[in-house]
Amino acid sequence: MANDIDNDIAVLCQDVHRDFQDGSRVIRVLRGTDLEVRKGEFVAIVGASGSGKTTLLNLIGGLDRPTSGKIFVDGIEITALDDEEMAEMRRNKIGILFQDQYLLPVFTALENVQVPMLLNEVRAKERERRAMELLKAVGVDHRAHHMPHELSGGMRSRVALARALANDPAILLCDEPTGDLDHKTGGEIIRLMRDLAKKHNRAVLVVTHDPEVARMADRILLLRDGKLVEELVSRFFKPSGVDVTVARDPDSRSSAPTEG
Numbered sequence: 001m002a003n004d005i006d007n008d009i010a011v012l013c014q015d016v017h018r019d020f021q022d023g024s025r026v027i028r029v030l031r032g033t034d035l036e037v038r039k040g041e042f043v044a045i046v047g048a049s050g051s052g053k054t055t056l057l058n059l060i061g062g063l064d065r066p067t068s069g070k071i072f073v074d075g076i077e078i079t080a081l082d083d084e085e086m087a088e089m090r091r092n093k094i095g096i097l098f099q100d101q102y103l104l105p106v107f108t109a110l111e112n113v114q115v116p117m118l119l120n121e122v123r124a125k126e127r128e129r130r131a132m133e134l135l136k137a138v139g140v141d142h143r144a145h146h147m148p149h150e151l152s153g154g155m156r157s158r159v160a161l162a163r164a165l166a167n168d169p170a171i172l173l174c175d176e177p178t179g180d181l182d183h184k185t186g187g188e189i190i191r192l193m194r195d196l197a198k199k200h201n202r203a204v205l206v207v208t209h210d211p212e213v214a215r216m217a218d219r220i221l222l223l224r225d226g227k228l229v230e231e232l233v234s235r236f237f238k239p240s241g242v243d244v245t246v247a248r249d250p251d252s253r254s255s256a257p258t259e260g
């Protein structure tokens with residue numbers, strides 16, 4: 001195989017480890033995580049609380065660096081970049097939709113969506129045109145001039161999604177994006193994210209606890225014992241299948257349920 005990565009691969013993680021120091025104790029969170037996500041793919045990551053899902057998204061998003069291992073985003077080895085190059089990468093290639101990234105309260109929806117474009121020095125006219133187009137794509141253009149507090153939770157999520165897409169990122173990373181939304185609204189947001197991924201050939205990675213969200217994904221990956229394993233959709237839904245809500249003993253991996 002050639003040295004350069006296949007053009008269709010949006011995210012590639014190779015043997016990624018991430019340790020955290022907790023006083024004198026070392027917590028080994030990621031322990032040889034491998035991942036390959038192709039452009040246009042919508043992948044759900046599930047796993048017990050504390051299994052390292054957010055840690056993994058932070059690494060792929062260039063917000064943190066692995067203890068060892070390589071990460072490529074859109075063909076670029078981000079683990080080899082310096083801080084300045086990494087910041088540029090985040091601005092241009094990576095869209096982030098995390099729950100703790102609230103809209104700026106003193107700006108309208110339209111202005112919030114333009115914030116990432118300010119950093120990229122997009123001209124004012126173009127900025128506003130593009131922001132409006134994005135608000136339209138997520139179905140809230142009729143609220144463009146409203147302040148965040150005048151919008152419902154679902155609408156705010158849509159605006160945040162538009163903002164995450166402002167710089168036309170190659171990958172969109174979402175950490176439990178539907179966490180504080182009602183079921184119906186959450187489903188709509190996810191469907192929207194999936195459609196936007198397909199339409200623009202983006203890779204979308206969503207961390208979720210919600211089986212309904214996971215079911216909409218092209219693939220479900222389970223983070224367990226610091227590694228990602230492919231999870232069958234059917235298994236994820238069987239009552240006797242994997243329960244992602246509780247941590248598991250690494251050695252107690254039960255065999256797949258047998259059914260006639």
Ligand SMILES: Nc1ncnc2c1ncn2[C@@H]1O[C@H](COP(=O)(O)OP(=O)(O)O)[C@@H](O)[C@H]1O
Pocket residue numbers: 020021022027029047048049050051052053054055056
């Ligand atoms: N910056 C940090 N310093 C120390 N420990 C951390 C840090 N970030 C995460 N951890 C630990 O790593 C583990 C995984 O955390 P996290 O990635 O947030 O899990 P998840 O998102 O799957 O719930 C947890 O035990 C958490 O306490």
Ligand SMILES: [Mg+2]
Pocket residue numbers: 053054055175
């Ligand atoms: Mg988390």
